[in-house]
Amino acid sequence: MxxxxxxxxxxxxxxxxxxxxxxxxxxxxxxxxxxxxxxxxxxxxxxxxxxxxxxxxxxxxxxxxxxxxxxxxxxxxxxxxxxxxxxxxxxxxxxxxxxxxxxxxxxxxxxxxxxxxxxxxxxxxxxxxxxxxxxxxxxxxxxxxxxxxxxxxxxxxxxxxxxxxxxxxxxxxxxxxxxxxxxxxxxxxxxxxxxxxxxxxxxxxxxxxxxxxxxxxxxxxxxxxxxxxxxxxxxxxxxxxxxxxxxxxxxxxxxxxERFGRGWRVHVTLTGPDERPCPPGLTVLERDGARLVLGPTGGADAVPTHQALKRIIERYEVMDIRVEESDLEDVMRAAYRDARQESPA
Known part of the structure; x- marks a missing residue:
């Protein structure tokens, strides 16, 4: 609402x-x-x-x-x-x-x-x-x-x-x-x-x-x-x-x-190394063999978390997957910092 x-x-x-x-x-x-x-x-x-x-x-x-x-x-x-x-x-x-x-x-x-x-x-x-x-x-x-x-x-x-x-x-x-x-x-x-x-x-x-x-x-x-x-x-x-x-x-x-956080990350363990490009709306942040860390691309191509998970599972053979959200204390600090910058002098 x-x-x-x-x-x-x-x-x-x-x-x-x-x-x-x-x-x-x-x-x-x-x-x-x-x-x-x-x-x-x-x-x-x-x-x-x-x-x-x-x-x-x-x-x-x-x-x-x-x-x-x-x-x-x-x-x-x-x-x-x-x-x-x-x-x-x-x-x-x-x-x-x-x-x-x-x-x-x-x-x-x-x-x-x-x-x-x-x-x-x-x-x-x-x-x-x-x-x-x-x-x-x-x-x-x-x-x-x-x-x-x-x-x-x-x-x-x-x-x-x-x-x-x-x-x-x-x-x-x-x-x-x-x-x-x-x-x-x-x-x-x-x-x-x-x-x-x-x-x-x-x-x-x-x-x-x-x-x-x-x-x-x-x-x-x-x-x-x-x-x-x-x-x-x-x-x-x-x-x-x-x-x-x-x-x-x-x-x-x-x-x-969504407004103040650094975004989410998806940690994926595949059945084996896979060099194929990641699905639309996602970018590879880290790659270590069969382990990937993916994040949103941002801008017009940005996708919500549930859509990102669906695309990852459809593209790769996945053994394990988990979502890491922004830490709430970090989000609050970013919100306070932005508010200070926007406040009138």
Missing amino acids: STLDRLSRPASESAIEVRRLVKTFRTARRSPGVRGALRALIAPELESKTAVDDVSFSVATGELLALLGPNGAGKSTTIKVLTGILTPTSGQATVAGVVPYRERERNARNIGAVFGQRTQLWWDLPARESFRILRDIYGVAPGDYKARMREFDELLELCSFWDTRVRHLSLGQRVRCDLAAALLHDPPVVVLDEPTIGMDVVAKEQVRELLRHQVERRGRTVLLTTHDMTEVERLAERVVLINHGRIVLDGTLTEMR
């Missing part, structure tokens, strides 16, 4: 809708020395910085979208608008049909949020008591509370540290508790900002399994920001790439690889 198709989707199908969002901050410029400090206090010279610049995207109900970008790209500012913390300078945003910065309390009941280095749990209380307090704040029925806690325990193995004070939990244990706390009131939308930062591989996989469960079985909408490309590959089908406050790409991982 194209970006235009997504933006023209009826509001009822979109859990998150962002249209031409702009957020500009005004700060006082301070010169060095005592004179500069006095001037900043008495007659401050203000300067503007645009953190989010004409951003538009939508997230469908039951979709997991990865919002990606380098530090300072505008991701956190966008999330703060969606969670009601900030009011935009211009543009519109709705979450589950609510304008977050106008109806903050209602928006808080519609969303769950996890920010990697912050917690919504009570530092000096056992984790179990924090969940009970949240249950009462959100008015969760006793039966629903028990069922959800049982489900979270099965997926995240929480019971082993139920009675440990939050301040004594490891980072992985605390973030798992924060995830369960964010989902306790059954919100239709969940916003996750670097949820697995600092976790070990076992804890990360538990979190991924929980997110897959919430999207696929519960139909929950998830907006995820992360620098972990493994997480993106395993969870997201669609990404929005933002840099310098502007959207660089809104599409699938495949589209991102």
